[in-house]
Amino acid sequence: MAKDLIDSDVIDYDYDRDELLRQIRILEDEKRYLESELRRLQGDIERLRKEINRMKSPPLLVGTIEDIIDDNRIVVRSSAGPTFIVNASSYVPKEKIKPGAKVALNKQTFAIVHMIPESYDPAITAAEIIEKPRVTYDDIGGLKKQIREIREAVELPLLKPELYKKVGIEPPKGVLLAGPPGTGKTLLAKAVAHHTHATFIRTVGSELVRKYIGEGAKLVRELFDLARKKAPSIVFIDEIDAIGARRLDMATSGDREVQRTLMQLLAELDGFEPLDNVKIIAATNRPDILDEALLRPGRFDRIIQVPYPDYDARIEILKIHTRRMNLKDVNLEKIAKKTDGFSGADLKVICMEAGMFAIRDERDYVTQEDFENAIRKFLHADDLRKEIPGEMFA
Numbered sequence: 001m002a003k004d005l006i007d008s009d010v011i012d013y014d015y016d017r018d019e020l021l022r023q024i025r026i027l028e029d030e031k032r033y034l035e036s037e038l039r040r041l042q043g044d045i046e047r048l049r050k051e052i053n054r055m056k057s058p059p060l061l062v063g064t065i066e067d068i069i070d071d072n073r074i075v076v077r078s079s080a081g082p083t084f085i086v087n088a089s090s091y092v093p094k095e096k097i098k099p100g101a102k103v104a105l106n107k108q109t110f111a112i113v114h115m116i117p118e119s120y121d122p123a124i125t126a127a128e129i130i131e132k133p134r135v136t137y138d139d140i141g142g143l144k145k146q147i148r149e150i151r152e153a154v155e156l157p158l159l160k161p162e163l164y165k166k167v168g169i170e171p172p173k174g175v176l177l178a179g180p181p182g183t184g185k186t187l188l189a190k191a192v193a194h195h196t197h198a199t200f201i202r203t204v205g206s207e208l209v210r211k212y213i214g215e216g217a218k219l220v221r222e223l224f225d226l227a228r229k230k231a232p233s234i235v236f237i238d239e240i241d242a243i244g245a246r247r248l249d250m251a252t253s254g255d256r257e258v259q260r261t262l263m264q265l266l267a268e269l270d271g272f273e274p275l276d277n278v279k280i281i282a283a284t285n286r287p288d289i290l291d292e293a294l295l296r297p298g299r300f301d302r303i304i305q306v307p308y309p310d311y312d313a314r315i316e317i318l319k320i321h322t323r324r325m326n327l328k329d330v331n332l333e334k335i336a337k338k339t340d341g342f343s344g345a346d347l348k349v350i351c352m353e354a355g356m357f358a359i360r361d362e363r364d365y366v367t368q369e370d371f372e373n374a375i376r377k378f379l380h381a382d383d384l385r386k387e388i389p390g391e392m393f394a
Contacts, residue, residue: 087109124222188306209257220264237282319332
């Protein structure tokens with residue numbers, strides 16, 4: 001009997017000990033968790049305290065370094081206008097202090113306290129195309145000669161530069177695509193971007209025209225600077241006649257600013273800084289008004305004419321735009337004969353309108369009559385466009 005009592009006491013003792021150890025482990029885990037939570041909250045408090053102090057600190061002025069006199073004296077032009085000789089904080093790296101760099105100045109002492117990172121205008125950074133266009137050479141009809149010429153001038157120098165070195169010639173710097181609207185100039189540029197591994201930077205000539213003096217030239221300079229940093233790259237300037245028109249003796253202040261932008265473009269195309277892995281493609285509907293300096297060899301070495309499609313080209317374009325359409329007894333040759341003088345964009349609209357006629361009749365196929373109705377509708381709409389005064393489209 002006594003032995004049983006002793007054994008039960010031992011069992012109770014072991015149970016109490018294990019229970020206490022378990023509770024100790026739980027409390028230790030809770031302690032570690034609370035300590036880590038305390039450290040996290042203390043970090044948040046410190047971060048918020050720094051943020052409050054930063055928000056309470058006085059604003060900084062933006063300036064531009066113009067000259068460096070010595071290690072202790074720097075000439076800085078502030079954004080407000082005046083120029084000062086100031087000192088630099090010991091926290092500012094000496095190797096980054098150079099003429100033209102943007103800096104942040106103390107509002108009271110005008111000392112340099114921070115270097116402002118170099119940045120581009122939002123219009124230039126937005127010009128870079130991240131995703132490649134889906135247009136391929138197979139999507140372009142009737143322009144075999146033009147495709148061959150633009151590939152020789154833009155694509156091959158980027159993909160196989162050794163070919164030109166073996167022959168002993170320099171590839172063309174730039175290509176100008178000239179032709180009426182809707183003939184496929186932009187499509188050619190998109191196809192080149194698709195078939196190369198280069199960075200594609202697209203802008204429109206009118207986006208480089210700005211109100212204030214020097215801003216347009218600054219945009220052009222930043223555009224080519226970005227292209228050099230992203231090389232190999234292709235710069236596509238659509239509607240280049242917006243800044244490349246012929247310079248006149250009699251000009252308004254707005255025209256003179258456009259001319260400054262043009263002169264900066266000329267300097268970038270054929271200046272001291274090389275454009276080894278940067279290729280330029282420009283497009284225009286009005287090559288007759290472009291400045292002679294822009295068209296001379298050394299800037300745009302190759303001018304590619306993109307005309308209205310002929311009969312065979314129209315058949316090829318119609319085949320491209322109808323390859324996904326459900327056709328029934330459609331003769332593309334007859335359609336091509338009736339669309340003499342139409343551009344590739346016009347033919348695309350006719351295919352779309354023919355499909356719309358089929359949908360209107362609740363059919364899942366397109367007939368010859370749908371195409372003929374589409375041609376009549378397009379010609380009627382074209383006549384209406386000619387009758388409407390031009391200022392209505394302004």
